[in-house]
Amino acid sequence: MKKIVIDPITRIEGHLRAEIEIDENNIVQEAYISGQLFRGIETILKNRDPRDAGLLAGRICGVCTNSHFRAAITAVEDAYALELPKNAQIIRDLISLALFLQDHVVHFYHLHLLDYVDVTDALEADPKQTSKLGHQFSERPYANSHAHYISVKEKLQKFVKAGKLGLFANGYWGHKAYKLSPEENLLLLSHYLEALKFQTNISQAIAIFGGKTPHPQTIVVGGITSVADMLNPQRLNDFIFIMKEAKAFIDRAYLPDMKLLVRGYKEEIKQGLGKGAGNFLSVGGYQFDKNHRLFEPGVIFGGDFTAIHPFDARQITENVERAWYDGDDICYTDLNPDGTLKTAGNRDKYSWIKAPRYAQKSMECGPLARILVSYYQGNELIKPFVDSFLKETDLTMEDLHTTIGRNAARAIETAYIAEYLFRFINTLVENIKYYDTATWKQYQFDTLPGESGGKAFLEVPRGVLSHFVEIKNQKIDKYQVIAPTTWNASPKDSSGQRGAYEEALIGLTLQDSQKPLEVLRVLHAFDPCIACAVHVIDAKGKEVGKFKIEQNCLL
Amino acid sequence: MKIVIIGGGIAGTYLANGIKKNIPDTDVQILSDEAYMPYDRIHLCRLVNDSEMIEDISLTLESSVKINLNQKVTKIDPKAKKVITQSSAFDYDKLIIATGSVPKTLFDTSGIKNAATFRSADDTQKIKEGIKGKEAVIVGAGPIALELLDTLNLMSTIQKITLLVRSRSLYDKTLSPQSINIIESTYLKSGKVRISYEDEIIDKTIHNDEITQIITKKLKIENPFLIFGIGIQPNIDFARDSLECNRGVLTNPKMQTSDTDIYAVGEAAEIKETGFIAGHVKECTLQAEVAIANILGIEERVFKQEISIDMLKVGEFDLVDVKAPAFCQKYEKILMTSDQDQRVDEYYICDDKLTRFVGINSNIDIGYLEKLMKEKEPIDASYLYQNRLHSERGRLICSCEHVYQKDLEEMVKENAISNFQELAAFTQAGRVCGRCKKMVEDVIEASQVLIDPNKPKKSATDIQREKELALVKKRIEKFNRLHPQNQLDSENLSSAMDAFEIGTKELNSWLAMVTATMQLHPEFASLIKEGVSMLNRIPIIWLELADCSGNSEAFIKSAHPAIEDLIFEYISLDYHELLMSAAGEQSESALEHTIRTQKGNYILIVEGAVPLGMEGKFLRIGTKGETGISLLRKCAKDAAMVISVGSCAFDGGVVAAAPNPTGAVGAAEALGQKDIINLPGCPVNPINIVGTLLSYLMFDELPSLDQYNRPLWAYEGRIHDNCERRGHYELGEFVKAWGDEGAKKGWCLFEMGCKGPYANANCPTMKFNLNTSWPVQAGHGCMGCVEKGFFDKLANERKIREEKL
Ligand SMILES: Cc1cc2nc3c(=O)[nH]c(=O)nc-3n(C[C@H](O)[C@H](O)[C@H](O)COP(=O)(O)OP(=O)(O)OC[C@H]3O[C@@H](n4cnc5c(N)ncnc54)[C@H](O)[C@@H]3O)c2cc1C
Ligand code: SF4
Ligand code: SF4
Numbered sequence A: 001m002k003k004i005v006i007d008p009i010t011r012i013e014g015h016l017r018a019e020i021e022i023d024e025n026n027i028v029q030e031a032y033i034s035g036q037l038f039r040g041i042e043t044i045l046k047n048r049d050p051r052d053a054g055l056l057a058g059r060i061c062g063v064c065t066n067s068h069f070r071a072a073i074t075a076v077e078d079a080y081a082l083e084l085p086k087n088a089q090i091i092r093d094l095i096s097l098a099l100f101l102q103d104h105v106v107h108f109y110h111l112h113l114l115d116y117v118d119v120t121d122a123l124e125a126d127p128k129q130t131s132k133l134g135h136q137f138s139e140r141p142y143a144n145s146h147a148h149y150i151s152v153k154e155k156l157q158k159f160v161k162a163g164k165l166g167l168f169a170n171g172y173w174g175h176k177a178y179k180l181s182p183e184e185n186l187l188l189l190s191h192y193l194e195a196l197k198f199q200t201n202i203s204q205a206i207a208i209f210g211g212k213t214p215h216p217q218t219i220v221v222g223g224i225t226s227v228a229d230m231l232n233p234q235r236l237n238d239f240i241f242i243m244k245e246a247k248a249f250i251d252r253a254y255l256p257d258m259k260l261l262v263r264g265y266k267e268e269i270k271q272g273l274g275k276g277a278g279n280f281l282s283v284g285g286y287q288f289d290k291n292h293r294l295f296e297p298g299v300i301f302g303g304d305f306t307a308i309h310p311f312d313a314r315q316i317t318e319n320v321e322r323a324w325y326d327g328d329d330i331c332y333t334d335l336n337p338d339g340t341l342k343t344a345g346n347r348d349k350y351s352w353i354k355a356p357r358y359a360q361k362s363m364e365c366g367p368l369a370r371i372l373v374s375y376y377q378g379n380e381l382i383k384p385f386v387d388s389f390l391k392e393t394d395l396t397m398e399d400l401h402t403t404i405g406r407n408a409a410r411a412i413e414t415a416y417i418a419e420y421l422f423r424f425i426n427t428l429v430e431n432i433k434y435y436d437t438a439t440w441k442q443y444q445f446d447t448l449p450g451e452s453g454g455k456a457f458l459e460v461p462r463g464v465l466s467h468f469v470e471i472k473n474q475k476i477d478k479y480q481v482i483a484p485t486t487w488n489a490s491p492k493d494s495s496g497q498r499g500a501y502e503e504a505l506i507g508l509t510l511q512d513s514q515k516p517l518e519v520l521r522v523l524h525a526f527d528p529c530i531a532c533a534v535h536v537i538d539a540k541g542k543e544v545g546k547f548k549i550e551q552n553c554l555l
Numbered sequence B: 001m002k003i004v005i006i007g008g009g010i011a012g013t014y015l016a017n018g019i020k021k022n023i024p025d026t027d028v029q030i031l032s033d034e035a036y037m038p039y040d041r042i043h044l045c046r047l048v049n050d051s052e053m054i055e056d057i058s059l060t061l062e063s064s065v066k067i068n069l070n071q072k073v074t075k076i077d078p079k080a081k082k083v084i085t086q087s088s089a090f091d092y093d094k095l096i097i098a099t100g101s102v103p104k105t106l107f108d109t110s111g112i113k114n115a116a117t118f119r120s121a122d123d124t125q126k127i128k129e130g131i132k133g134k135e136a137v138i139v140g141a142g143p144i145a146l147e148l149l150d151t152l153n154l155m156s157t158i159q160k161i162t163l164l165v166r167s168r169s170l171y172d173k174t175l176s177p178q179s180i181n182i183i184e185s186t187y188l189k190s191g192k193v194r195i196s197y198e199d200e201i202i203d204k205t206i207h208n209d210e211i212t213q214i215i216t217k218k219l220k221i222e223n224p225f226l227i228f229g230i231g232i233q234p235n236i237d238f239a240r241d242s243l244e245c246n247r248g249v250l251t252n253p254k255m256q257t258s259d260t261d262i263y264a265v266g267e268a269a270e271i272k273e274t275g276f277i278a279g280h281v282k283e284c285t286l287q288a289e290v291a292i293a294n295i296l297g298i299e300e301r302v303f304k305q306e307i308s309i310d311m312l313k314v315g316e317f318d319l320v321d322v323k324a325p326a327f328c329q330k331y332e333k334i335l336m337t338s339d340q341d342q343r344v345d346e347y348y349i350c351d352d353k354l355t356r357f358v359g360i361n362s363n364i365d366i367g368y369l370e371k372l373m374k375e376k377e378p379i380d381a382s383y384l385y386q387n388r389l390h391s392e393r394g395r396l397i398c399s400c401e402h403v404y405q406k407d408l409e410e411m412v413k414e415n416a417i418s419n420f421q422e423l424a425a426f427t428q429a430g431r432v433c434g435r436c437k438k439m440v441e442d443v444i445e446a447s448q449v450l451i452d453p454n455k456p457k458k459s460a461t462d463i464q465r466e467k468e469l470a471l472v473k474k475r476i477e478k479f480n481r482l483h484p485q486n487q488l489d490s491e492n493l494s495s496a497m498d499a500f501e502i503g504t505k506e507l508n509s510w511l512a513m514v515t516a517t518m519q520l521h522p523e524f525a526s527l528i529k530e531g532v533s534m535l536n537r538i539p540i541i542w543l544e545l546a547d548c549s550g551n552s553e554a555f556i557k558s559a560h561p562a563i564e565d566l567i568f569e570y571i572s573l574d575y576h577e578l579l580m581s582a583a584g585e586q587s588e589s590a591l592e593h594t595i596r597t598q599k600g601n602y603i604l605i606v607e608g609a610v611p612l613g614m615e616g617k618f619l620r621i622g623t624k625g626e627t628g629i630s631l632l633r634k635c636a637k638d639a640a641m642v643i644s645v646g647s648c649a650f651d652g653g654v655v656a657a658a659p660n661p662t663g664a665v666g667a668a669e670a671l672g673q674k675d676i677i678n679l680p681g682c683p684v685n686p687i688n689i690v691g692t693l694l695s696y697l698m699f700d701e702l703p704s705l706d707q708y709n710r711p712l713w714a715y716e717g718r719i720h721d722n723c724e725r726r727g728h729y730e731l732g733e734f735v736k737a738w739g740d741e742g743a744k745k746g747w748c749l750f751e752m753g754c755k756g757p758y759a760n761a762n763c764p765t766m767k768f769n770l771n772t773s774w775p776v777q778a779g780h781g782c783m784g785c786v787e788k789g790f791f792d793k794l795a796n797e798r799k800i801r802e803e804k805l
Helices: A041-045 A050-060 A067-079 A086-115 A127-137 A146-161 A182-210 A227-231 A233-264 A266-270 A367-376 A383-393 A403-433 A484-488 A500-505 A517-525 B010-022 B041-048 B121-130 B143-154 B177-188 B281-295 B366-374 B381-386 B405-415 B437-450 B460-479 B490-499 B504-517 B522-537 B550-557 B563-570 B584-597 B628-637 B646-651 B667-671 B686-699 B726-731 B741-745 B800-804
Strands: A002-006 A016-022 A028-035 A280-289 A292-300 A316-319 A355-358 A452-460 A463-472 A475-482 B002-006 B027-031 B066-068 B073-077 B082-085 B089-091 B094-097 B101-103 B115-117 B135-139 B161-164 B193-196 B201-207 B210-216 B220-222 B224-228 B232-234 B249-251 B262-264 B269-271 B308-314 B317-323 B332-338 B343-350 B353-360 B396-398 B540-544 B573-576 B603-607 B641-645 B677-679
Touching (some): A041 A050, A067 A463, A086 A233, A086 A452, A127 A233, A146 A182, A280 A452, A463 A484, A500 A517, B135 B143, B143 B308, B177 B317, B249 B262, B262 B281, B332 B381, B343 B381, B353 B366, B396 B437, B603 B646, B641 B646, B641 B686, B646 B667, B677 B686
Parallel strands (some): B002 B027, B027 B066, B094 B262, B161 B193, B603 B641, B641 B677
Antiparallel strands (some): A280 A292, A316 A355, B101 B232, B201 B210, B332 B343
8 A cells, every 4th residue: 555645735725635645556445635724713703793893704715706705695684684676686696607607617727627628739730620629519609710729839848948837847848648649639729718718808898896806895785786887778788798708708618628528528527527426405596586596505425316306404514533632622632743644543633624424424515516417306497408418418417426427517517607696797787777776784782782792605616605694692602614525535433434525536546646646636526625625613612722733732 | 223324425325315315214323423514525636725615515315214423433332232432322233334444544643733644524624634734745656645645746835756666666666667658747747746656755854733844755745744545444343342353354255244133335345255345436345236235135145346447647747557356566567658659558357357447547448448357358459459449339428337428428318318317227426426527518519419409308207207217127137037938939828828818909909008006107008918918928936825716716707808807717826726627636747847956936825824823734735634724834935925815814704703702813814924915805806916916027026015014006006996886975875775765776875884985996997897896886884894893883774983982
């Protein structure tokens, strides 16, 4: 048995480490996923005015920017039982959905693509053939001219010739696990560049209602503040225009590219690489009229898609046996002297991420979970998107439950959102037309209950986000966050059950144990976000700030 | 820092001004044993013949320098860091000795009315008053003696002068008889002067503190006035007990003495390695510059002896003396003389190389000689012969600045200079030792006819800017050579621009915007463009510590017309966890590689707070589990510059908000470094990062910073003062509840807790996401995220007054 340590895992948010154990055939036998940064945002939230929770909690993450901001304020609103004006809800949804599009595109092209595309190999591509290739996956392929590919190729050539690729440096170029043809590589890389522009433009749309991004600043307890922008037809038009352009890129580049990727790595899919325990969690949401919402709530256990269980928040528990906590306290047991995780004993602690469990099961959330749950719950809107993708790529629902399938689910979801986002805008325009311009639910803060509790469950790009707040004497008394990555990147629990990342790594074969590209693929497919994931359990009023490293806190 | 300078002569004054120029609020004190404000002793002759007053030859001294006159230093106490004078004591952090030299005499002249030296204003007073009706006797024939001789020779009040010369030569022992003849004959013309060679004083009679008679080997002189010009020696007796001394106070090439807090410059200093002691203004000021650079920690500089050019312009002859540091007494000479022109060229040669040149009424191109000496080229006698009569650059006017007649004429013509004041923007000619000022003025006047009257005249600021532009250009070029692993050419940028479909117009408007934002003149736009194309030459390490990646995201997501994106892709981020394709050991080795090979060249950008609690173990990075603080230290150690981006790296931001559970601080505090540039904001506006990188690249210096080390160009303006809703504030039109009528109309958000009045940044003008919006425009108001501790003080939606209740 050999141990491989990968740290830092790059092209993700935050400080993530993976340690895997492989046998003599380079097959992964065990995996340990560890969050390596602790900030204690919940502790910082304590004793503050509940209305300030949003601005502060928003800083949990600059990548899932806005998600925590919104969740915090929603939890406080829940505590005060404030009902939002419709338009405030829509504006919040528009910001969130635009972020789905941005996040997913950035994830695929800028954070994940190089796991599948060999930059150096793209230099061999024939631009003409590349252009032809483009037509195989789309009727109107995006920026697909012969000349365009020549110029992209030239640009890459210069980067490579320089011998130093800046950010492209030190990749695993030439690795045997790269399977695409030079033309396929070139085509995808050309969209890498286009996607930079895409995300710049779409962030503009977010800023129209959010003031800025990352870290929008327009959500307040009871509503939103960008009412002047909402009422300005020019602003609304700008938003629509950018969204239309974004939709064009998604339909003509992102979705076709995913089909290409599926074709190139069909074998890996059919082998079931990256399959996990099959427990999926979705809380659903994004209602845009009386009868329609984008995602359905529900739970799947053990890969049995036929039985969707209703989601019940009371089933959520947290386990910290293998995380650096002891009950409510911090209990850092350090690393081994050589810098590796302490994992020798069955109860050794190795991560700042807690292990949330649903009905005692380790869960996976995110695009795949949403697609599966919504599809099998009979959401009519999502069905055609899923069906046509599967048909064109010759995949089954089962195949989506793989590493590449997770990416495919993300792309399907993106195209789906890009289509239905316009329905939200329509509703907004209708409301304004009929003089419904309210964006804030009036309340007198002093008259609100001094003591209360609230929670928020939101679907955000990476999965299920929940915030819990308890208020005492008009101050935050307890705060707790379970983020998507807390679920997915969780460590083992007391029963030895692995987290979703860990589970997906088991059984993976590495071509070259020095260059664990396959491990990166599995992890990146989840789109990890570690700043989000690490959360302390409420410290129950004990003194914080003076933590000692203890060899064995309670064990 | 308290800096004390002993000696208010040329070196001391230059030093004091230089320090003030670099760091204006340094406490600088000069202790001078003279009774006058600093003056330029090379013009002392003008005091002797009353052509000028001491005010006319005064040196400019920065007004905030404290000067203590009549304070003769008697002792230094390096342990207590004190300087003791006859009447008081002064504390210092850094001490500089600039006490120059004392002239040698043959006997103690103090108290004797008619014997003097020639070094100070007091000396000239004594000479002037005592010499009337007496025979002037100058002992010695070096440059200063000859200069004085010339002055006295022209004074009608003096009838008789004797020059006592121990050797057979004038000016310098090595001079040829031909040269000596020419010099001698010019002096003898007046009939007042006699020169007695191979002679010296052997006896004297003193009566009532007055020398009534001297007897020399050859002469007997009654009623003389004796002036010694026989050499000088460093004036450092007060330092002998406390510092290592030889002839002068010994220093290393950084001008630092045996005590690290004490420096010595000018004629008082002796460089230990070479035994060199300055004897000219130029060397003194050079040493002063070296000392300034080292004391203020601007850069490590060492003094290197340069070729010296001396001139003696006495009445009817010009003497030029060019001497290389390598000059030694074992020379051979090539002599070219012309009786007809009264001209002598003397070439001193050691090992085939020219090491010195002395010319009397010579016309040779000094520039060429200098080049020969500097490059140690073998001498080409036939060339020298052929070119003996003309110098392409004409006559040497200013020996300090090596400016020739033709250079000056060209300058006057090109820049339409009409007087001496205007010349200052182009050259220091006539200003260093000031000896040639008159000649410079004459050339300017004579050259006025060359000026094209239609040529637009440049203002002093135009000229200043042109100079700056040239400097910046040079610096940018320097980066061509910097990042050997990343030699993408600038074409790469243009093809990248194409890939992004960035048009020239778009680029130009971006450049104009950045130029304006950085508060530079529009002319800088083209240099900014060049700077951008060079940005990939600076190796950059972007370290994410206890952060949310918000600033990285801001940089890649919310850029102005894709250009900043592009820059981000294009500049060589050698290490950036969020974006780089390498992971684990591969990425670590990229980091190590940059640190090792780019020592002192790379820029470190820090994002996120530094948790110090629990020995820093709240954050660990890399396969070895290095703590955040230790990684930060490792990266910062050899960085050329450290930039903190975002509020967390500034002061710990949200992570350090109460109760600061992980003991987080900002990068500057974690490193204990005061020279870190802070770009706070949550997140920072990417334009401010690009601007800071560009300004480093263009100006090689920290931009002007405020008290929190935030660049003034980005963080000087108050949000409230530049806010688009300010008009409503003035009219008392306030939003009173979210979404009310005022909110719909865009009224002022002060009542809703806008912190614009308490925050300083360029948000209102730069906005975010392609100028789309900013928190005030979006109806929320500012939360002061660029200010210290804003999460505990400002990040809420209530007025500050209410908060306190
Ligand atoms: C007449 C004359 C003509 C010259 N012409 C030229 C020329 O044409 N070109 C050229 O390059 N150089 C020329 N020089 C030489 C040049 O002036 C010197 O090289 C230069 O002044 C040396 O500068 P310094 O600061 O080292 O010393 P100084 O200028 O001598 O300054 C030293 C100062 O320290 C003061 N001091 C000394 N001891 C103490 C103490 N214990 N406490 C307090 N104060 C003290 C002195 O009073 C003096 O004010 C000339 C010199 C003279 C005298
Ligand atoms: S300053 Fe704000 S954007 Fe930056 S790392 Fe901290 S929380 Fe994130
Ligand atoms: S909105 Fe804020 S920054 Fe603008 S004028 Fe009002 S108080 Fe000042």
